[in-house]
Amino acid sequence: MRISSSFLSGVNEESRCKRAVTLSTGMRRQLMRDGFVVDMYEGGLSIRHLFLYTDLLLCAKRKGGSAGKQTYYRFSWYLPLAGLRLHRASEQERSADLQFRVSTMRGKMFQLRQELKRQGRGGKGTGPRTLDRSRRKLQQIELWLLTHSPVLPLELHSPNGKSHTLVLSSLYELEEWREAIEKLKGENLETIPPDLLALTSSCVKLRMTQNPHLQSLVPDQEDQALCGTLTVAVHSACGLQQPASMYVCLEVDGYKFYDNKAQTRPSLSTLTPQWDEEFSLQVDGAQCLRVLCVLQTESGASNREDKVQGRTSIQLEPSVMLMRWKRCTVSMNQIEVHLSLKYSPHPLEPPSTIPVQQQPVFNVPIGVLAQQEGVLVPHIVRSCTEDVERRGLEEVGIYRISGAASDIQTLKSAFNTSLHEAVSRLRWMDVNAVSGALKLYFRELPEPLIPRYLFQSLADAIDIPDMSSRMQSMFTILQSCPDVNRNTFLFVLHHLKRVAEKQEFNKMSLMNLATVFGPSLVRPPEVVLGQCGPQVNISQEVVVQVQVVYFYLQSNNLPAPLTTMHLDTEEEVDT
Known part of the structure; x- marks a missing residue:
């Protein structure tokens, strides 16, 4: 009983005090960290108060607190730190129904906050009771959101076979918990015998209650937020x-x-x-x-x-x-x-219950896409080329051997839906599917990377006998391209040159790469029915397309691309 009393006094102490408790063996238990997390069990979600002691994790249920009842805690579960394994699982996807409910609750919270601001300015019918009622509603909604909106799981696996999954809304907070647990695991500490912990499960009340951190309980600081x-x-x-x-x-x-x-x-x-x-x-x-x-x-x-x-x-x-x-x-x-x-x-618009859809990426003019993203080289181009350079430079036939059509379409759909999801998928996809998605993107551009109206000028310039005059003419034409087109083209050229540096492994020379990319990057003007124009043989067109790209790839003084637009004037750097 004396051991039990000593242990329970350590559990029941207020977390802010963090007093040490001496056990029978001379070990001193200390509360190192506590906070509210979401506990996942049997598919359900509940807010729990998690306490990290020097040798164990203790999870408690928060009970009462409504209709004038006193708030108290009941024991939920514990895990000894000895041998505990932690695993950060992949981010969970909300079901369509849950996403709709979360969006709806956000909308209600927004409206309540607007009402509280109006009531705080002393409008009609805004007595203390009305304000208190609105605040309580806001707190209930916020508590629901704290329980159902987190999507970052942290799995806890104990050597005794017990496992629990916590779900947090912030990766920063998740890492704080993991770091604190891992640090204590590294110390040679005594673990409380299971029979002693079994006594805590019969404890009716753990008198260490706190409220979850709610924004609605924080004083409004509009000038600082x-x-x-x-x-x-x-x-x-x-x-x-x-x-x-x-x-x-x-x-x-x-x-x-x-x-x-x-x-x-x-x-x-x-x-x-x-x-x-x-x-x-x-x-x-x-x-x-x-x-x-x-x-x-x-x-x-x-x-x-x-x-x-x-x-x-x-x-x-x-x-x-x-x-x-x-x-x-x-x-x-x-x-x-x-x-x-x-x-x-600026004033905020009420949250929509309809999730914001990302604008499509494929089959969109490259200038429009770059403007939406605020860049000079679209993210799909940078993501795919960098993934190829990360793991495909020694892949035989990279860009020549196509990946599975289904994988390429999966990547296309992912880029059109969510850039974040697409980048996550890239790393697990076959690298030939990644290179295939990049080629598909350029093929499906409504206007090629090198505008069609420059095709004839490039065809004439590539035939100039004098090398110096040819180079000057080719780079003058390139400079006349729109900024996004020119910088993206240069970005791709530098990437292909790095691919060709590994041709002893991938068997892709500069000419091979020019043959693959020429027809996608450089296209002749479209023939309009009923209009007369110069008759160009298709084979001649292909020769021009390949030769133009090959010429630029061979250049030793190819300009470096800019990837983002220049920001406004900035202040001096602060650290």
């Missing part, structure tokens, strides 16, 4: 100790519970990743931006997890980045990430 559009440009990173494929995750707080997220595509395996991607996030009450660097596992390692290499948070100051770019450098575990932030305040 962001409401409008937060634009984040992720430029590059440095400080990696060895070449790796890495991507950056962004999470914003506020009334979206870190559901407001963005993620760059994975970089090539390099010491200095370069992304130059821009994201526009609609924010409501945001005060903090969380940044995580994640190392991607190698292709084919489906049983391995991507590893969070570093994380940090940025306090958002509206006045500093109001309507102008604020460039900053954030450091985490020797890695530095270069970002630019800009904030544009």
Whole structure:
């Protein structure tokens, strides 16, 4: 009984005090971390209070708290830290029904917040009771969203065969829990005997109750929180100790519970990743931006997890980045990430119950797509070429041997639906399907990368006998292309040159690559019925298409492409 009393006093202490408890063997148990998480069991979801002690995880149910009843906790489950295995499973997909309900609840929460703002200004019929009733409704909705909106699972597997799955809304928070648990696992600590823990399951009340963190309980700070559009440009990173494929995750707080997220595509395996991607996030009450660097596992390692290499948070100051770019450098575990932030305040529209559909990528003019993405080289081109360079440079017949038609159509559908999903699929797809999807994208462009009206000029220029005059004419024609077309064309050419550098393995010379890509990138004017024009033999057209691309590929002074549009004037770099 004395041992039980000592243990339970440690469980029942207030978490803010974090007092140590001495057990019979002289070990001191201490509460290291606690917080609210979503516990998944038998397909259901419930908010639980999780307590991390020096030797075990204890999960408690929160009971009561309504209709004037006192709030208390009941024991739910425990897992010893000794031998505990943690696994971050892939992000869960919400069912269509759940997605609709989440969107509906967000809409209700938005309307309630607007009502509370009006009531706070002292409108008619806005007495204390009305305000309290509205706040309680808001808290109920927010609690429901906290329970049903998270999609990031953390699996816990104990050597005794017991397993539990927690679901969190923030990768940042998930990593905080995992890091804290892994750190304690590494220490040689005593585990409480199971019979002692069995006594806690019969404990009627665990008197250590707290409320989940709700935005609706935080005092309104409109002058310090962001409401409008937060634009984040992720430029590059440095400080990696060895070449790796890495991507950056962004999470914003506020009334979206870190559901407001963005993620760059994975970089090539390099010491200095370069992304130059821009994201526009609609924010409501945001005060903090969380940044995580994640190392991607190698292709084919489906049983391995991507590893969070570093994380940090940025306090958002509206006045500093109001309507102008604020460039900053954030450091985490020797890695530095270069970002630019800009904030544009404006009234928010009510959330729609219909999910926002991404604009299609295929069969869309490349200038339109690039403008939608805010880049000079579309993400599909960069993602596919970088994936080929990551794992396909030594693939025999890359770009010549086509992947399975079904896989290519799957990638096409993914790019038309969700860039994030498409990039995730790339790494597990056959690399020939990735190269096939890129070729299909260029074939289906309504207007080729080199505009049709320049075809005849290129055909004439390629026949100029003098090499110097030919080169000057060819590059003058290239310079006359629209910015997006020119930079994308240059980007592809540099990629193909890197592919040809490995021709001893992949058997793809510059001429072979020009033969594959020429008809897609350079096309003659379309013949319009009823109009007279120069009669061009189809075989001659193909020769011109191939020779034009081959000429540029052979050039030693090919200009470097720009991938993103130049940002507005920025302030000096802050670290």
